[in-house]
Amino acid sequence: MMTDKDLITCVNRLIQNYKSNSLKLTDNYVEQRDFYLFLLFWYLHEANQKIAYGQQLNSSSYDEFCALLKSVKNKYPATHSLYQAVDTVMLKVATFRKDDFPKFIAESNRGFTKSFSGISSDSFDVQTSMSLYQSLLGRLESMNPIDHFMVEEDDYQEIPQDFIELITRLDTAKERSIKTAYFPFETVGEQCVYFAKRNPNCHLRIECLLISPHLMRMLALVGANSVEITFSNSLAVDANVKANTFDLAYTLLQPQNVNEKEKVEGGKEKKYIPIKGGFDPKRLNPDSVPARYKENGYLQHTQWTLSKHGVAYMIMGKGFLFRDIEAQAREILIKKNAIDSIIQLPPNLMSFCPLPLVLIILRKTKPTKDIFYLDATEGFTADASRNRFSGFEKIVKMVTKREVILGVSALVSPDKIKENKYSLNPQNYLVELDNVKESSEQLDAERQELTELLMKKKNSIDNLFKHLSKKI
Incomplete structure (x- = not known):
């Protein structure tokens, strides 16, 4: 395992190597940067395969380089992450200047060898390779002023792996087989990489807002064997996936600061209209989903995609739990007996999103009628930029056993929720906590x-x- 100091040293050397290479393959800064990162990805991937210091992609000409990449593709099925990582770069290099191509590759490879001098080949495990790639990408993006004002097609926004760590522990506690996993809303595919690292043989179905070449490379670094990625909206009227398919589904929906009503001219208030479209009623009721607040739309859609024993883990802001205009959507989930648990999470779990979050767990087949509530807002360790999850074991134990502790957790019946006009707000059901505080005072x-x-x-x-x- 590479030390933090060695990692920083290597990244600094790689940056100097990139900056010292005066050859220009294209006038597009982002595309040239991306190709340099592809060469580094290949080096790290081969190092992960226990090839000392990685096998470099050397070639005497552009045509030879393309032939080499094609031979790699032919070794794998089209669903393999390495096939897709190679295929992505082949589409871009066709526009590069051919004369300087071999020189740029040779210069980059010499820089890799120099950057990793003194580092044991045993240090290149998957986690280290991912950290190296992500750190270099972040540093190179910060060097380019354009990246500060534009959202490029290949930007990779890093999101903490605390979320997938919690979900992995919750799911493995059930000791069930997961053959297919669905990620219906990935901004650029951050969480599916963490999942693939732990489940490389699981088939991943990913719907992404931005298909990034960096995502393909990350999945290849962790060894994902079967990946299907589409640039698509999971709330499209015609579903891109089939019903009753996935053993596990996971989504992280970052909350936004928005109001339920919008002021218009004359000081009047305008309620948001439902999303439009002739959706399959078994999949989604459009009248229950406001056009601006789509969280319940994702919940209905994702629950529809689950297999008989499938489980979905959805992390999002708290608004969907109690907004008046979404009462019908919550009623639908309650009547389907779809909601297993609702867990309040600590605030500030992401440095760029300090708003409080909740984890809602859905099941296709649920043995009980009640909903388990858990207040996990104190289960974190404060850090410089954000809060980090801690106490995973306690959360997993309580959710798995549905353990009730006064002021911390509760089992709530559907009738109780109906009495509260289908509000799922934890404050309505963890009131004992306030009583405990008042009694203590x-x-x-x-x-x-x-x-x-x-x-x-x-x-x-x-x-x-x-x-x-x-x-x-």
Whole structure:
């Protein structure tokens, strides 16, 4: 395992190597940067395969390089992550200047060898390779002012792996087989990489807002054997996936600061209209999903995609739990007995999104009618930029056993939720926590009052004894 100091040293060397290469393959900075990162990816991938310091892609000409990449592709099926990583770069290099092509590759490879000098080949495990690639990508992006003002097609936004760590532990606690996993809303595919690292043989179905070549490379670094990625919207009227298919589904929907009603001219309020489209009613009821708030749309759609024993883990903001205009959507989930658990998560789990989050767990087949609520807002360790999950074991134990602790967790019946007009707000059902706090404060006040009274009586008795002693 490479130390943090060695990693920083290697990244600094790689940056210097990139900056010192004066050859230009294209006038597009992002595309040239991307090709350099592809060469590094290949080097790291081969190092992960226990080839000392990686096998470099050397070639004497552009045609020879393309032939070499084609031979690699032919070794793998089209669903393999390495096939897709290679295929992506082959489409771009066709536009590069051919004359300087071999020189650029040779210069880059010499830089890799120099950058990793003194580092043991045993240090190139999957995690280290991912860290190296991500760190270099972030540094190179920060060097280019254009990246600060534009969203490029291949930007890779890193999201903490705390979320997938929690979900992995929750799911493995059930000891079930996961053959297919669905990621219906990946911004550029951050969480599926962490999942693939732990489940390389699981078939991944990913719907992505931006298909990034960096995502393909990350999946190849972790050894994902079967990947299907589409640039598509999972809430399209015609579904891109089939019903009753996936053993596991996972989505991280970053919350936004928005109001339920919007002010328009004249000071009037305008309610948001439902999403449009002739959806399959078994999949999604469009009248229950506001056009601006689509969280419940993703919940209905994802629950529809689950196999008989499938489980979905959806992390999102809290608004969908109690917004009045989404009461019908929540009623649909309750009547389907789809909601297994709702877990309040700590705030500030992402440095760029401090809003509080919740984890809602859906099941296709649920043995009980009640919903398990858990307050896990204190299960974190404060860090410089964000809060980090801690106490995974306690959360997993309580969710798995549906353990009820006063003020921390509760089992809530559908009738109770119906009484609250289908609000799923944890504050409606973890009220004991407030009562515990109020009782504690009341006890402290009574204790203080009794202590003061006892002190007054003690002082009175002491004064009485002093008066008696003077008389004696």
